[in-house]
Amino acid sequence: MTAAVPAVAPAARRRPGTATVLRWEATKLAAQVRSRALLIGAVVVPIAVVLIFNTQLPPKDTIYGRHIHTSGYAVPLFVLAFAHQWVLPLLAALVAGDIFANEDQHGTWKTILTRSVSRTQIFWAKTLTAVGFNLLVLVLLAASTITTSLLVVGSQPLPGLSGQLIPAGHALPLVIASWATAVAPVLGFTALAILLSVVTRNPTIGVASPVVLGMIMQLVGSLGGLNKARRLLLTTPFETWHGLLTAHPFHAPVTTGVIVSAGWLVVCLAIAYLYLRRRDITGG
Amino acid sequence: MTRTRTLALAIGLAVAASGALTGCGQPDVTKDRLERAIGPTFAGLYVHRADLLGEHGITVRSVGAVTACDRGGPKVPDVGPGPDWICMIHFTDDHGQPQDGKFEVQVRADATYIAGGPSKLIGQATLTDSHGQDVPNPVFEWDGAFDPDH
Numbered sequence: 001m002t003a004a005v006p007a008v009a010p011a012a013r014r015r016p017g018t019a020t021v022l023r024w025e026a027t028k029l030a031a032q033v034r035s036r037a038l039l040i041g042a043v044v045v046p047i048a049v050v051l052i053f054n055t056q057l058p059p060k061d062t063i064y065g066r067h068i069h070t071s072g073y074a075v076p077l078f079v080l081a082f083a084h085q086w087v088l089p090l091l092a093a094l095v096a097g098d099i100f101a102n103e104d105q106h107g108t109w110k111t112i113l114t115r116s117v118s119r120t121q122i123f124w125a126k127t128l129t130a131v132g133f134n135l136l137v138l139v140l141l142a143a144s145t146i147t148t149s150l151l152v153v154g155s156q157p158l159p160g161l162s163g164q165l166i167p168a169g170h171a172l173p174l175v176i177a178s179w180a181t182a183v184a185p186v187l188g189f190t191a192l193a194i195l196l197s198v199v200t201r202n203p204t205i206g207v208a209s210p211v212v213l214g215m216i217m218q219l220v221g222s223l224g225g226l227n228k229a230r231r232l233l234l235t236t237p238f239e240t241w242h243g244l245l246t247a248h249p250f251h252a253p254v255t256t257g258v259i260v261s262a263g264w265l266v267v268c269l270a271i272a273y274l275y276l277r278r279r280d281i282t283g284g
Numbered sequence: 285m286t287r288t289r290t291l292a293l294a295i296g297l298a299v300a301a302s303g304a305l306t307g308c309g310q311p312d313v314t315k316d317r318l319e320r321a322i323g324p325t326f327a328g329l330y331v332h333r334a335d336l337l338g339e340h341g342i343t344v345r346s347v348g349a350v351t352a353c354d355r356g357g358p359k360v361p362d363v364g365p366g367p368d369w370i371c372m373i374h375f376t377d378d379h380g381q382p383q384d385g386k387f388e389v390q391v392r393a394d395a396t397y398i399a400g401g402p403s404k405l406i407g408q409a410t411l412t413d414s415h416g417q418d419v420p421n422p423v424f425e426w427d428g429a430f431d432p433d434h
Contacts, residue, residue: 063396063427070420159422161396161429162321163328199290224365224393227311239394242429247324250431 021117021125025099029129035095042091042137046145050075050152063242073158073171075149076142077245080179083141084238088182089189089214090207091137096130097193097206100276104201109281123276127194127269134190135183142179146172162247178241181254184261185237189214191268192234198272237261312432313391315353315362321430322371322389322399323351329422330375333406336422338414339378349375353389365393377405395432400425 029035053075059065063081067074103109112122158171166174189210197206217235220226230236237257243250327347334342355361356368369389377383385405391397403409406423413419 060398060425066420066425066427159426161325161427163325163332163422163426163428165332222365222393224311224313230312230393236394239396242394242396243431246429246431247328248431250433252431252433 016117018121018124021121022128025125025129026132029095029099029133034098035133038091038094038137039140042140043144046079046141047148049079050145050148053078054152067159069153071156071158071171072150072153073155073166073168073175075153076145076175077158077178077241079145079149080182080241084182084185084235085218086211086215088138088186088238089235090211091141092134092186092189093193093207093210095133096190097197097208097210098203099126099130099197100194100272101197101201101203101206105203113281119276120273123273127191130190130194131187134186138179138182138186142176142182146175146179158245160247161242161245164247166245174244177244181241181244181257182238184258185234188234188237188261188264188268191265191272195268195272195275198275231256232260234261234264311363312393312395313363313365315355317395317430317432317434318353318369318371318389318391318397319351321428322353322387322397323349323373325426325428326351326373326375326387326399326401326423329426330378330406332422333411334378336411336413336419337378342378347375349373365391367391369397371399373401396427396429398425398427 053059053068058068059078062078064074064078065081068078103112113119155168155171157168158166158174160166192213193206193210196209197203200206200209214235217233221230221233221235226233231253236253237260240253240257243253324344327344327349330347330349331342331344334340351371351373353362353369353371355363355366355370360368367390369391371387371389373385373387375383375385383405385402387399387401389397389399401423403424407421409421409424410418411421
């Protein structure tokens, strides 16, 4: 037992663990004005949105828009339906599309790689930081929207999507579950932003192109010619919560959505990882 | 150069894949699924309307809604999303009279729809409820969803 200790200790001292790299990435992210503003925005903006919509005529062309004055549970669903069109892909990309490419922008790849850490460690630390941050933003956004809606509009029964009225006690878990279905596609968009950020080495492209791709997928998906292939789009999992709110709930789209999002996540991260591993870092 | 080529390749592959998959499998939006969703939904909302008006004895069973949907006339196949769906709902109204209502339905690719009914049969956008307050008429226009798998 004691003989093994000296053999391990120098190696551990030479190469810091991924946890150390992760801590540094989190510290770097926390020091950015952009990420702090995002966290504050995720809490404050929904409050403003709910208060403004409370004085407007109901926006009937978005699902649940017509009920925003009659049930506080309808408001977070309306906000979710609106947000997944481009707000959630944008929120997912703001940090993830920048976290790799900003090292190119500042020419700091060589600086971080000389700290005796491997590219694999850097890759996972940055990926986990982006994923954790995006989950935090989504949770804050959902919590702020749901709380404000219930306080401002009230906890009336929620009209379902099959003509039934969902009692207030059952409505809250359903609203939270609906927001939870956004986790999978948000992580998919996070991975897409990471891939584009690694490949293009440009933070602007890393942030903007997932949003544009999301809008294109939304447009292609709304045409209806795709039929079952529509399920392979990364935007379709954002719509699966509709099935939770019918009289006979159907969960198959939610499951498919999670599998499709996981597929996008794995493929995007695998390509990004290989690209970063093989990349020739000489400049900077 | 390599970067541009990789990106072009990736985009090309994505376009090719989506093109190859276009039209694969059964459509999500069908006449059958729409009819099965709209009938019970209308009946539920009609009962809700009766409750608001303080009318008793109206149940989903007594409304007995039977639906027949058609898209864009006889020449258009009855599948796929679009704003040109028409559903005829046969039901028994709150006075016990049989009625046939023509509902305009806008179906979206995400298996949700917006249906609007004739105000002659179901009333205006707002109702005066049994407490004398103006409330939205639940059957005037509503959002619904159906299962795209069954």
